[in-house]
Amino acid sequence: MNLRRLLPALLVGVAIGVLIFLLRMTQSVDSELHLQRLDNLQAVNTLDVQFNRVLTQAHVAALMTEGDERAVLTEQLGDVLDKLDTGKQSLHGLSPELDQALDEFLDTIKDKVLLGLDFQARTTQDNQRLLNSASSVPVKVDAAVAAATPAVRAKARDLGDQLKAQVVQLSVTPSPTNQSDIHALVDALDQLGAGQPAAYKDAMAQLRFAADDVIQDKGELVGTLRKFLDRPTGPQLQKVEQQYSAWYAAQVAIAGKYRLALVAYAAVLLGVLGWLGLRLRGSYRDLDRANAGLTRANETLEAQVESRTHDLSAALQDLRSSQAQLVQSEKMASLGQMVAGVAHEINTPLGYARSNTEIVRNSLADVRGLCLAQQKALSLLAAPDASEAEIATAMEEAEAQSQALSPEELMGDLHGLLQDTDHGLGQISELVSSLKDFSRVDRSRTDLFGVNDGIDSALKICQNQLKGRVEVIKQYGELPQIECSPSQLNQVFLNLFTNAAQAIDGNGRIYVHTLVEDGGVGVRILDTGCGMSEDVRSRIFEPFFTTKPVGKGTGLGLSIVFRIIEEHGGRIDVRSTPGKGSEFVIHLPLRQKRSVDTAHEAAPAAVAA
Amino acid sequence: MTSASNVTAAKARVLFVDDEPRVLTTMRMLFRAHYEVYFAEGGPQALELLRKQPVDVVVSDQRMPGMSGIELLRAARELNPNAMRILLTGYSDLNAIIGSINEGEIFRFVNKPWSNEDLSTTVARAVTAARASAALTTRVSEAPAVPAGPLPAVLVMDDDERVPAQIQAILGSECRVFGATTMSEAVDLLEREHIGVVISDTRVQDHPVVNLIGTLKQHHPELVSVILTERADAGAAIDLINQGQIYRFITKPIIDNACKITVNSALKQHERLTHSPELHQRYEVAQTAEPSPPTSGSGRLLDRIRSLRSWVTRRA
Numbered sequence: 001m002n003l004r005r006l007l008p009a010l011l012v013g014v015a016i017g018v019l020i021f022l023l024r025m026t027q028s029v030d031s032e033l034h035l036q037r038l039d040n041l042q043a044v045n046t047l048d049v050q051f052n053r054v055l056t057q058a059h060v061a062a063l064m065t066e067g068d069e070r071a072v073l074t075e076q077l078g079d080v081l082d083k084l085d086t087g088k089q090s091l092h093g094l095s096p097e098l099d100q101a102l103d104e105f106l107d108t109i110k111d112k113v114l115l116g117l118d119f120q121a122r123t124t125q126d127n128q129r130l131l132n133s134a135s136s137v138p139v140k141v142d143a144a145v146a147a148a149t150p151a152v153r154a155k156a157r158d159l160g161d162q163l164k165a166q167v168v169q170l171s172v173t174p175s176p177t178n179q180s181d182i183h184a185l186v187d188a189l190d191q192l193g194a195g196q197p198a199a200y201k202d203a204m205a206q207l208r209f210a211a212d213d214v215i216q217d218k219g220e221l222v223g224t225l226r227k228f229l230d231r232p233t234g235p236q237l238q239k240v241e242q243q244y245s246a247w248y249a250a251q252v253a254i255a256g257k258y259r260l261a262l263v264a265y266a267a268v269l270l271g272v273l274g275w276l277g278l279r280l281r282g283s284y285r286d287l288d289r290a291n292a293g294l295t296r297a298n299e300t301l302e303a304q305v306e307s308r309t310h311d312l313s314a315a316l317q318d319l320r321s322s323q324a325q326l327v328q329s330e331k332m333a334s335l336g337q338m339v340a341g342v343a344h345e346i347n348t349p350l351g352y353a354r355s356n357t358e359i360v361r362n363s364l365a366d367v368r369g370l371c372l373a374q375q376k377a378l379s380l381l382a383a384p385d386a387s388e389a390e391i392a393t394a395m396e397e398a399e400a401q402s403q404a405l406s407p408e409e410l411m412g413d414l415h416g417l418l419q420d421t422d423h424g425l426g427q428i429s430e431l432v433s434s435l436k437d438f439s440r441v442d443r444s445r446t447d448l449f450g451v452n453d454g455i456d457s458a459l460k461i462c463q464n465q466l467k468g469r470v471e472v473i474k475q476y477g478e479l480p481q482i483e484c485s486p487s488q489l490n491q492v493f494l495n496l497f498t499n500a501a502q503a504i505d506g507n508g509r510i511y512v513h514t515l516v517e518d519g520g521v522g523v524r525i526l527d528t529g530c531g532m533s534e535d536v537r538s539r540i541f542e543p544f545f546t547t548k549p550v551g552k553g554t555g556l557g558l559s560i561v562f563r564i565i566e567e568h569g570g571r572i573d574v575r576s577t578p579g580k581g582s583e584f585v586i587h588l589p590l591r592q593k594r595s596v597d598t599a600h601e602a603a604p605a606a607v608a609a
Numbered sequence: 610m611t612s613a614s615n616v617t618a619a620k621a622r623v624l625f626v627d628d629e630p631r632v633l634t635t636m637r638m639l640f641r642a643h644y645e646v647y648f649a650e651g652g653p654q655a656l657e658l659l660r661k662q663p664v665d666v667v668v669s670d671q672r673m674p675g676m677s678g679i680e681l682l683r684a685a686r687e688l689n690p691n692a693m694r695i696l697l698t699g700y701s702d703l704n705a706i707i708g709s710i711n712e713g714e715i716f717r718f719v720n721k722p723w724s725n726e727d728l729s730t731t732v733a734r735a736v737t738a739a740r741a742s743a744a745l746t747t748r749v750s751e752a753p754a755v756p757a758g759p760l761p762a763v764l765v766m767d768d769d770e771r772v773p774a775q776i777q778a779i780l781g782s783e784c785r786v787f788g789a790t791t792m793s794e795a796v797d798l799l800e801r802e803h804i805g806v807v808i809s810d811t812r813v814q815d816h817p818v819v820n821l822i823g824t825l826k827q828h829h830p831e832l833v834s835v836i837l838t839e840r841a842d843a844g845a846a847i848d849l850i851n852q853g854q855i856y857r858f859i860t861k862p863i864i865d866n867a868c869k870i871t872v873n874s875a876l877k878q879h880e881r882l883t884h885s886p887e888l889h890q891r892y893e894v895a896q897t898a899e900p901s902p903p904t905s906g907s908g909r910l911l912d913r914i915r916s917l918r919s920w921v922t923r924r925a
Contacts, residue, residue, distance in 0.1 A: 340700045344672050344721075347699030348627075351721035352635040358725045359638050417638060420631040468628065468651075468674020507675075 144203035349424030458493035503529025652676025671698035682713035693735035738890035761805025830889035
């Protein structure tokens with residue numbers, strides 16, 4: 001994976017690297033630099049020649065006025081040599097041969113320059129000596145001529161003049177060849193000396209010395225110049241040039257090769273690029289196709305999503321309505337349970353009340369018969385024309401009926417029956433008013449409500465589940481009225497009591513404890529029922545969780561309780577010990593937040609609503 | 610009332626059980642003239658009384674603290690099997706009703722509030738039946754118990770055709786099982802075959818079977834009916850007790866063992882009834898207040914059922 005992504009990048013890097021390398025290699029022949037270098041070499045050559053010329057002239061000239069020019073030349077030469085030696089235009093480090101030739105040349109020319117510097121001093125000195133010795137020659141000649149006898153005086157004068165001319169020629173000629181002529185003239189003058197006074201001979205000896213000095217001095221001067229001029233800067237520079245040219249040619253050749261390689265490489269790259277382009281075009285075509293497909297798919301997808309969304313929202317709607325239905329069915333279930341209890345509670349008094357009324361009605365027929373008989377007897381008694389026998393019969397009849405009925409007993413019984421009936425009707429009306437209290441149909445949704453009263457009416461409603469089996473122990477605190485939906489709270493209590501009653505198998509007790517808590521009221525409902533495991537306890541407020549057999553409970557009762565308490569801004573907790581019982585602890589706030597009003601609207605209606 | 614003549618000899622004993630004493634007062638006023646009446650305010654008290662003094666009829670409330678009416682009647686049946694059992698209740702859920710059939714084998718189910726006349730009639734019938742069978746029990750011990758001839762067959766009426774096969778499988782091959790999906794089919798079978806037990810759903814082809822079963826029971830008291838259903842409802846079950854004298858009420862899905870026990874017990878009951886016609890009164894059905902609407906189909910069927918009598922008498 002990683003390698004696959006790395007490989008193309010690596011390839012591109014390598015390709016670019018190769019390209020740069022090739023480019024550099026072709027660029028390695030810098031023609032400008034090359035020209036500069038050639039110029040430098042040329043300049044060196046020119047300067048060298050000028051230098052030679054200057055020194056040669058200096059040698060010839062008596063007055064060393066060329067010193068300035070030479071200094072300028074030296075400086076220029078130094079600059080150019082520096083360029084050759086170091087810096088960008090240097091010829092160093094190009095090839096070993098070139099280095100060697102260059103070093104040789106540089107050494108030589110340095111020597112030469114140094115020699116040039118020395119040269120000035122020496123030539124000045126030599127020239128001075130030459131001038132001295134040359135100027136002493138005419139003096140010696142004139143002295144010799146003066147000492148000569150008059151016979152040879154003319155001859156000596158002539159020879160002396162020639163000698164003078166020869167010495168001057170020697171002095172001014174850069175490379176004089178007349179040394180032998182001077183020697184010959186001195187020898188000729190010396191030959192004239194035979195027979196001449198000693199003064200002549202003495203002067204002649206001095207002249208010979210002077211002439212030798214002049215020749216020697218000139219020779220030294222020429223030697224110095226030769227030594228300078230003989231420095232092989234020219235050939236060496238030529239060699240450097242050759243070596244450089246050879247190197248340059250080699251470089252050019254290499255560059256040519258690289259250029260070729262570059263061209264080939266470029267061709268290859270172009271090929272690759274073309275291939276890539278083709279592939280890219282193909283890819284683009286594929287991409288376009290895929291894109292078109294995607295667009296199409298996207299359109300259908302949108303349609304699908306839309307239909308799914310529609311389905312989902314429909315499903316959600318279904319779910320909501322089925323949830324509402326479930327809540328409704330739970331309400332109906334608890335309503336059914338309540339009705340079962342209430343029906344029994346009502347039907348029993350109704351049963352005996354109705355039966356009693358019937359009995360009383362039937363008895364009244366007998367009583368009426370007795371009354372009629374007695375009345376008849378009485379009216380006969382009162383009637384003046386009634387016979388004794390008639391009266392006796394009527395009396396007997398009345399008496400017989402009275403005995404059969406035993407009115408005292410009957411009246412007592414009837415009274416008892418009517419009392420029972422009264423009691424039964426009272427019970428029924430009490431129950432009905434409890435129901436009314438419980439449902440609070442005549443009260444507004446949010447109302448001030450005494451929690452204790454709610455608990456009482458809930459207990460009355462589920463009395464049939466508790467009666468004779470479960471003892472309810474109440475411990476009510478003095479509670480302030482709280483703001484709530486009474487019918488919903490009644491439902492809560494009824495649910496909790498029903499659960500408690502169901503949890504109690506056989507006889508048991510339910511403790512109800514109400515108390516004032518900070519900011520509200522607390523209700524504790526504790527039963528001595530079967531309790532529940534921690535697992536069950538943690539789930540009892542979940543909708544549809546039930547421990548009752550299938551069809552017995554919807555599993556919504558406690559979840560509705562939880563919701564109602566939550567909507568009232570209260571809390572409900574449960575503690576339980578399996579086998580010992582459970583305790584539900586409810587806290588309800590005194591006042592509702594305003595938003596609760598609307599929450600109540602959404603909340604399920606009360607059981608009996 | 611038929612009871613009037615019976616009462617004269619020795620007053621029948623009737624026990625009333627209710628946790629509301631005023632109901633007992635009313636009962637005293639209603640029945641003290643005709644019967645020797647006993648009262649109890651709860652199950653345990655009633656059982657105590659029964660142990661000392663057997664009675665002919667027990668009338669009990671269903672919802673009582675501590676012990677329900679069904680529990681009491683089941684216990685009473687063991688203590689005093691001859692006593693007829695009547696449940697008098699203000700409200701009962703289906704389970705209570707099914708329990709009263711299967712465990713209490715009750716004679717009637719009477720709702721509160723009751724009509725004095727109906728209650729009196731019901732109690733009188735119960736007394737008659739109890740008296741008749743009491744005479745029997747004294748000699749039933751020496752009566753030959755083993756029947757001759759083939760075992761009576763079982764007729765299954767159910768919309769679902771698989772049910773007869775399922776029951777045949779449960780009962781095994783020694784018992785013949787016939788299936789019917791319509792009432793006329795059922796009557797055909799009843800004409801042709803020797804049927805001892807009828808197993809039926811509460812409705813067949815969307816007609817309630819209570820009339821059929823009631824008519825069968827009325828004219829052929831030795832036939833024993835068992836209801837097998839998944840659509841139980843309290844009202845229908847009460848009707849089936851009072852008008853059909855159904856012997857058992859079982860709910861689907863069928864549990865093999867329970868079903869087998871029930872059907873075997875029903876066959877035995879049939880046996881008993883066949884051999885002791887005196888017992889028939891114990892399973893007498895209540896006349897419906899108004900006769901079933903004479904819809905052409907069912908009316909003819911009921912006529913045919915009545916005519917089955919000849920077959921029954923011939924067989925007997």
